[in-house]
Structure formats: structure tokens, C-alpha cells
Amino acid sequence: MIQSVAVLGAGAVGSYVIWGLSSRNDIRLGVIAEGERAVRLKKDGCVINDTVYHPEVWAPQEAHNVDLLIVCLKYGSLQGALDSIKEIVGEHTTVMSLMNGVDSEEIIGEKVGESHVLYSLIKVASHKEETGYYFDPETTIGIFFGELQAPHDSDRVRAIEHLFQDTGIHYFSTEHILAELWSKFRLNVCNNLPQAILGAGVGCYHDSVHMKAISDGLRKELEAIALAKGIDLTKAGSASVHGSPVPPSARYSTLQDLDAGRHTEIDMFSGALIRMGKELGIPTPYNEYTYHMIKALEEKNDGKFDYTGKINKRTCSK
Structure with a gap:
């Protein structure tokens, strides 16, 4: 007890x-x-x-x-x-x-x-x-x-x-807790990350073929890694395949972090998949691009790209 x-x-x-x-x-x-x-x-x-x-x-x-x-x-x-x-x-x-x-x-x-x-x-x-x-x-x-x-x-x-x-x-x-864990991981990677780059609600996956294509690319890489690790995602129950119901305007945790100027959990998402992909010899180009984009957005929030008032001598002419 x-x-x-x-x-x-x-x-x-x-x-x-x-x-x-x-x-x-x-x-x-x-x-x-x-x-x-x-x-x-x-x-x-x-x-x-x-x-x-x-x-x-x-x-x-x-x-x-x-x-x-x-x-x-x-x-x-x-x-x-x-x-x-x-x-x-x-x-x-x-x-x-x-x-x-x-x-x-x-x-x-x-x-x-x-x-x-x-x-x-x-x-x-x-x-x-x-x-x-x-x-x-x-x-x-x-x-x-x-x-x-x-x-x-x-x-x-x-x-x-x-x-x-x-x-x-x-x-x-x-x-089947490992299948459940990886099923949620798949939701986070495929639904959490692309909208964070776009800065729009989750309705973007339904309304844009381009956003769906990015989500699908991330999904295929994750599922290939899960398969190589012997994790059968089909074992995940129906209650866990989808997230909690949310409106199209919903902003998941990665975008919430960027909105608030915080660093994200991208190392745990695409960062982990890149590492596992290298260990298993599985290419992860969608996750690599997503990782670097969100890291760059973190840098933007940190003020790294605030060029206001700075003069680039190489592009200025008299």
C-alpha cells in the first residue's frame, strides 16, 4: 500500500x-x-x-x-x-x-x-x-x-x-509500456515540433499539405528507429495513439516554450532520434533539420540575432 x-x-x-x-x-x-x-x-x-x-x-x-x-x-x-x-x-x-x-x-x-x-x-x-x-x-x-x-x-x-x-x-x-512510450514520443515529435517552427496552432497539420509532409517525414524516421530497436508500435492501445482532444488553435509544449522565451526539450525529441539514428545507421534528415531550426529559434529568443542598430560594413556603400 x-x-x-x-x-x-x-x-x-x-x-x-x-x-x-x-x-x-x-x-x-x-x-x-x-x-x-x-x-x-x-x-x-x-x-x-x-x-x-x-x-x-x-x-x-x-x-x-x-x-x-x-x-x-x-x-x-x-x-x-x-x-x-x-x-x-x-x-x-x-x-x-x-x-x-x-x-x-x-x-x-x-x-x-x-x-x-x-x-x-x-x-x-x-x-x-x-x-x-x-x-x-x-x-x-x-x-x-x-x-x-x-x-x-x-x-x-x-x-x-x-x-x-x-x-x-x-x-x-x-x-506494452515501451510501445506506449514510443507512441507518445511519436506524437510529440510529429505534432509538437513542426508547429513550433511555424508558430501556428495544431490545425496547421489538417490545413496544410506542406506541414503534413514535414510531420510524415519525421514520423517515418522515428518508426524506422523504433523497428530497429524491436519496439512494436502496433501494440500501443487505441487510447494512446492520439493525444487529448484540443482545438485547432492549441499550441503544444515546444511552441509554448518558444512563445515564453524558454529553451525547449528539442534535445529529448529530435536530438535523441539523431543520436539513435547514428548508432543504428539510420538517416534522420528531417529530424536533423528540425533540431537545428528549433535550436536557432532558441538563439533568436536569446537575442543572438538582434542586429538592430548594427552596421554591416561589407554590405554598406557610400
Whole structure:
């Protein structure tokens, strides 16, 4: 039985977990934070769908040996958080990573031991506004989790099913968690990245044959790599093949990051596929172009191409 849950990363993904588990009065629920962030969370709580939630706030050492650690970080923050994760994980701690991508479990497992990691993913169309985080609980697809090997109906799988039961969290235990992870990865790469370059809502894939062609090119490269790694994407369930319903104006996480002037998770998406493609001898030209374009857009946000007031002597004439 799970009696204590720690959430590392109280952003768009972590908010869904906090929202759901706050309804449980029989567990301790805490957010991992230190310094000014911890002070702010203790004072202001977490605003989710216009409601203020006040989970406990724990430093990593205070959360040591928690029953369940749910990692909801942005990819770029993971390396810096590994020591904290190791400090939290005790002998009986299970770790679920709800991060995007397909390699966070391996990275965490190398730090704390693979036996602690239960593979998982989340599909939630959550976004941040000035007043907090927002998502539609009814249309959210939810959390998938499962063991890599039999027995798939393990004690910890049953414990997490019991934890999520009657919380409002949508959840699915599966025998094909790798196929589910790569199915979500495919959605992110094919739907998240092209719109980020264009700067338009997801309706662009329906309304433009050119955007669809880019998306299809990214898809073919990813599916070739998955096939070479022995991952059968047809095993993914129907609930995970598509994302949560969104309007044509929706802007996924990569474009949200660029809109806000933040660096993206492109290293986890096309960056990872380029690396795997090189290891497997599979060309990835669509992903290479997409990677460099989004990196250039990050540089633009950083002000690298602000040439206002600068004179290019080579192009000026008297």
C-alpha cells in the first residue's frame, strides 16, 4: 500500500498529479522544493484550475524513502536533479517518470537502480496562465504505467492502481509500456515540433499539405528507429495513439516554450532520434533539420540575432 507520494516538478504535468491525489486523505502528499521556491509553495500553494492546493513541501532529505516518487521535470532539469532523486529514493521507493521522451527512465535508473523504476507516461493537455495551471479533467487521457517484464500484474502496479482509484486521475496499466512510450514520443515529435517552427496552432497539420509532409517525414524516421530497436508500435492501445482532444488553435509544449522565451526539450525529441539514428545507421534528415531550426529559434529568443542598430560594413556603400 502506498502511504506517501512525492512530486518532483509542480508544473503542467505535476499539477495533474497534485490535483488528483489531493483528494486522498489517507496518504501524505508532498512537493519537492528547496530555497525560495519552497518558501513560495508553502505560502501560496499550487493554483490548479482556479483552486489553491497545499501539498506538503519537502526537501529531498525529508522525502527519503517515500513510497512513490513521481518525476515531472522538464528534460533540461533532469541532470541537475539526479542527486536529489538519489537522496529521495530509499530501499522500497518506486519511481515513475512522467517526463516526455523515451530515455528518462534509463537515466534515472542508472542513478538509483533500475529496479526502482516503473516505466510510465502521461497525456495531459495542460497549460500555464498567469493565475496557474489549467487542464480539462474529463478530456485528459491520463497516466499509463507498467512493468517491462512479467509479472505485469505486480504488487507495485496494483498499489498504484489502488492509489489512483476514485481520485479523478485517468489511468491505464499495460503490458506494452515501451510501445506506449514510443507512441507518445511519436506524437510529440510529429505534432509538437513542426508547429513550433511555424508558430501556428495544431490545425496547421489538417490545413496544410506542406506541414503534413514535414510531420510524415519525421514520423517515418522515428518508426524506422523504433523497428530497429524491436519496439512494436502496433501494440500501443487505441487510447494512446492520439493525444487529448484540443482545438485547432492549441499550441503544444515546444511552441509554448518558444512563445515564453524558454529553451525547449528539442534535445529529448529530435536530438535523441539523431543520436539513435547514428548508432543504428539510420538517416534522420528531417529530424536533423528540425533540431537545428528549433535550436536557432532558441538563439533568436536569446537575442543572438538582434542586429538592430548594427552596421554591416561589407554590405554598406557610400
